[in-house]
Amino acid sequence: xxSKQPKYEFVSSAxxxxxxxxxxxxxxxxxxxxxxxxxxxxxxxxxxIVPIRIHSECLTGDSLFSTRCDCGFQLEKAMQNxxxxxxxxxxxxxxxxxxxxxxxxxRAYNLQDSGMDTVEANEHLxxxxxxxxxxxxxxxxxxxxxxxxxxxxxxxxKLAALEALGIDVVSRKPIDHGVTKDNKNYLKTKTEKLxxxxxxxxxx
Numbered sequence: 001x002x003s004k005q006p007k008y009e010f011v012s013s014a015x016x017x018x019x020x021x022x023x024x025x026x027x028x029x030x031x032x033x034x035x036x037x038x039x040x041x042x043x044x045x046x047x048x049i050v051p052i053r054i055h056s057e058c059l060t061g062d063s064l065f066s067t068r069c070d071c072g073f074q075l076e077k078a079m080q081n082x083x084x085x086x087x088x089x090x091x092x093x094x095x096x097x098x099x100x101x102x103x104x105x106x107r108a109y110n111l112q113d114s115g116m117d118t119v120e121a122n123e124h125l126x127x128x129x130x131x132x133x134x135x136x137x138x139x140x141x142x143x144x145x146x147x148x149x150x151x152x153x154x155x156x157x158k159l160a161a162l163e164a165l166g167i168d169v170v171s172r173k174p175i176d177h178g179v180t181k182d183n184k185n186y187l188k189t190k191t192e193k194l195x196x197x198x199x200x201x202x203x204x
Contacts, residue, residue, distance in 0.1 A: 007031050008139040020076070021083040028140060036094050038140045039079070042087025046145040049170050051088035053078035053152040054162075056095040056132055059102055068109070070187060073178020078152050081173075091140050098122070099131025117189040134161040141167060154196045 011027040016039065026038040044050050055078065061071030075090075082088030097105030104125060111121035119129040141147070148168040151159055152175045162169050179187060187196075 008136045010139065010143045018079070020079050023079075026140070026144065028136060028143075030136065034094055036136055036140075037092045038144065039090040039092065040087075040144055041079075041082045041089070042085075044087050044146070047147060049148045049150055050146045051082055051085050051150045051152060051173070052091065052141075052146070053082070053089075053175070054091045054093065054134060054137060054158050056093050056098065059096060060105070067178075067180040067182040069183055070178035070180075074175050077175060077177040081152060081175075089141075089144060089146060091137055093132070093134070093136065095132045098129070099133075100125070100127045117185065119189060130157070134158060135165065137162060138165040138167070156196075 007030065009029050009031075011029055013024055013026045016023045016025040021041060023039045023041050026040065028036045028038070030036075053074075055071075055075055058066075058069060058071035058075075060066040061069045061073075062075050063072075065072060078090055082090065096102045097108065100108065100122060104127070107125055108118065108121035111124055112118060116124060122129050141149075146167075148170050149162065150171045150173055151162065151169050152173045153159065154174055154176065156172075159169050159172055
């Protein structure tokens, strides 16, 4: 009798030196074949409060330096915060465009160029405003002996998702970083329609 394939699986770890510091990269895979990684820095004991960031992949912001979102700025700031703290963890989930994929995100960008906001564009394409899942975070955190976290996020849904998975979210640290003239309306929409907790002063 063949055993059922696990929904999520840890694959391997390796050193990952970066210009911000020497991290370790840990690979995970879903039964669907979708791959995700975690970047750890420093050491901690089980039960320690570990600063973490859950970051959804954004090719345009993370790799191509786009200023129409804040993703790349937040990624770099989170990694720097982790290094400054001496230890921490970044969970990098392959959920481009809040789960709709890269090419659909480009289609959504085209609609935004025509006047729609980010939520309206996703819905016009037939998607919910946010399709992301955070279930794999539980395996990532268990694998790396993390049970208590300080979560770097402006998105209360991430906090609620971790708590639903049994993770003790001791505190939330805002990450208001990377506001540009190109993304102010985008961030305002995330605040008003998706419940993100940005400091109101950034929209002035």
